Every structure is written in structure tokens, then in C-alpha cells.
Amino acid sequence: MEIKAFQDYYPDHLSHCYGCGKLNEHGYQIKTIWDGDETLTTFTPKPYHKAIPGFVYGGLLASLIDCHGTGSAAAAMYKQENREMDTEPSFRFLTGSLFVKYLKPTPIDCTLQIRGKIREIKGKKVTVDVEVWAKGVVTVTGEVVTIQVPDKYIKEIIEGGIQ
Amino acid sequence: MEIKAFQDYYPDHLSHCYGCGKLNEHGYQIKTIWDGDETLTTFTPKPYHKAIPGFVYGGLLASLIDCHGTGSAAAAMYKQENREMDTEPSFRFLTGSLFVKYLKPTPIDCTLQIRGKIREIKGKKVTVDVEVWAKGVVTVTGEVVTIQVPDKYIKEIIEGGIQ
Numbered sequence: 001m002e003i004k005a006f007q008d009y010y011p012d013h014l015s016h017c018y019g020c021g022k023l024n025e026h027g028y029q030i031k032t033i034w035d036g037d038e039t040l041t042t043f044t045p046k047p048y049h050k051a052i053p054g055f056v057y058g059g060l061l062a063s064l065i066d067c068h069g070t071g072s073a074a075a076a077m078y079k080q081e082n083r084e085m086d087t088e089p090s091f092r093f094l095t096g097s098l099f100v101k102y103l104k105p106t107p108i109d110c111t112l113q114i115r116g117k118i119r120e121i122k123g124k125k126v127t128v129d130v131e132v133w134a135k136g137v138v139t140v141t142g143e144v145v146t147i148q149v150p151d152k153y154i155k156e157i158i159e160g161g162i163q
Numbered sequence: 164m165e166i167k168a169f170q171d172y173y174p175d176h177l178s179h180c181y182g183c184g185k186l187n188e189h190g191y192q193i194k195t196i197w198d199g200d201e202t203l204t205t206f207t208p209k210p211y212h213k214a215i216p217g218f219v220y221g222g223l224l225a226s227l228i229d230c231h232g233t234g235s236a237a238a239a240m241y242k243q244e245n246r247e248m249d250t251e252p253s254f255r256f257l258t259g260s261l262f263v264k265y266l267k268p269t270p271i272d273c274t275l276q277i278r279g280k281i282r283e284i285k286g287k288k289v290t291v292d293v294e295v296w297a298k299g300v301v302t303v304t305g306e307v308v309t310i311q312v313p314d315k316y317i318k319e320i321i322e323g324g325i326q
Contacts, residue, residue: 018212018220026211027220048189049181053321057181057190058229058258063222095221098263105320157268158216 005031006039006071009085011151013158014092019067030064032071032116034079039072039116039128045108056106061140064114065130066098069144072116073126077148080121092154093126093146106132106139124148168194169202169234172248174314176321177255182230193227195234195279197242202235202279202291208271219269224303227277228293229261232307235279236289240311243284255317256289256309269295269302287311 007020007030018027032041043064051057070093077091078084106112113133120127130142170183170193181190195204206227214220236256241248269275276296283290293305 014215016216017214019214019222024211024213026209046189048187050187051180051182052177052317053179055320057226058261059182059222059226062225062229062261062263063220066221066225095265097265098221098225098261100225100261102258102260154215157218 003033004085005033006075006085007031011090013155017067019063020071028063028067030067030071030114032068032075032114034075035115037117039068039075039118041068041071041114042111043114044111047108050108051105054105054108056108056112056134058100058102058140061102061106061132062098062100062142064112065100065132065140065142066095066144068114068116068130069098069128069142070095070146072118072128073144073146073148076118076121076126076128090151091148092151093148094154096125096145096147098145099143101141102139103141104137104139106134110135119143166196167248168196169238169248170194174253176318180230182226183234191223191226191230193230193234193277195231195238195277197238198278200280202231202238202281204231204234204277205274206277207274210271213271214268217268217271219271219275219297221263221265224265224269224295225261225263225305227275228263228295228303228305229258229307231277231279231293232261232291232305233258233309235281235291236307236309236311239281239284239289239291253314254311255314256311257317259288259308259310261308262306264304265302266304267300267302269297273298282306
């Protein structure tokens, strides 16, 4: 049986994100799955995603952590309710805050593993701890605080703009 | 007289960054200048740099804050010593940590202003507070903790890899 990624369940109006939208042809199109109790994204940087020659640009690492976090938060809420990700009512999360700590340079000539642990689900807030692994070493850690928002609210933002 | 951006002073081996390297043809090539006591980057997102239709992807905002922060840190150190940015010894900064707080969705159909204030210079550590402005409103704030590293060390990383 083919494993569907969290992002494969996102509806079309939420699938345009540069980081994780399957409909954004220019973007990273990350895919996240469960790996035991952890969430896992694997990603191979392009040669031009560099900070200095040979090493990954920090903005990409922050981006991967961000989208990995919102996807993990949604998956965690469905899991807590013992529901499949394509059932209603839907869980949508936006990033409230993102903290990234760069421990050492991340080599670019490898496939990165981004691993998440659900630290806390508290009301509409889900906090995800993230590690970026490269060649068997954690090079970057992150904390993503995500906020659940009703799908109706997101549609209103898209359609009406904000004030 | 033409104003040179901080990034125009970066030597070639530090000009490959996807966020701020003038030699990275795929990247954002941000340019940062002094605006009074603040540092200023202006950036116009591409239509595909979106999170949801109409609004900027959070990873791009984190990336802009990151590179704006390291550039601002270097400029602040030169300014503190009352030196031009092309004088030796050079000041190079890497990001130690990055904190980004998303206050509201950032509209994509405008030119963003990224504004930095040097909060603290303490030894080799420079902390920069950053705001992202869109259509006259602050939509995102950031804190970038940067660490000064000798140019020799960066060249060693590039040439020899890390252990």
C-alpha cells in the first residue's frame, strides 16, 4: 500500500504553498509522513541552495522546518482524534512562531532528514520540536508553534484579503 | 553618488548565498543599506512565493530576515569601528539562531520593507531586531543572533568540509 504524505491530503486551496504545496511547480513540494511517533520529511537540496560553497543556506532550513511543523501539527491533531486526514472537520494550521538554532554548517551533498516530535497539543496550539539531520548528524534544531485556524477563516483570507 | 549595499562588499567566496549572494543567479540577491540608524532591505516577492493565494510564504520571510540580519551585523561592526566595509580585517557573520513571529498574513502584491535595529553588540555576538513591513503594516518580526567568525575559518569550512 502506498503511503500518502500529510500534504497529499491538503485540499487544493491549501496546496499552493512554496514550501509544501503539491500545486506549486516552483516550490519545494515537501512530503511528510509518520515514522513511529516522529514525523519525517526527506529533502535533497539543489546545488544552488547554498550559503557558502558546499553548505546549505539557512533560509531553506528554516523553510523546511516551518512547513514540516505545520504539516506535523495537523497530522498530530487527526491522530489524537483517531481520524483519517481526509475526514471533516478539517484541521488547518498556520505558523505562529518559528525558532531555528544553527548548530553547525549543513552539508549540501546529501539528502536531509527533517524529524519532528509533537511536544504539546494545547487547545488550538500545537508545538513541534524539529531536528535536521545530515549525514547522521543533527546540524539544526527548530521549534514551531502552530495555531489551528478554521478552514472557513483561511478561505476568507484568500478571498477577501485582510485589513 | 551611488549607494553600495552591504552585500556589494562581500568577497566572491561569500557571494554565493541563495539569500544574499550577488553571484547566485537562482537566489534572492537581497541588498541592504543604512537608513538612518536602521538597516533596510526592500524585496518584491514573485507570485509563486506564496503560502496561500495572495500571501507570502513564511519560509521566504524567515529567509529575508536571516540574510538581512547577518548583513546588518557586519555593517554594524564596521560602523562601530568607523571603518568602510571594504577594509581589513573583515567582519563575517553566521547565524546562530533565528526567531520569527508571524503577526498576520503578509500580502504578496507589494514591495516588502525589511527593517533592522542593532539591539546589541557583545564581543563576537551581534543581535538584530527585524520587522517586515507590507503596505505600511508590520506583519512579521524577527530576532537574529549572529556570530562573528574569522574569514580564515569560513575558507577552511569551504575548502575542507567539517568533521
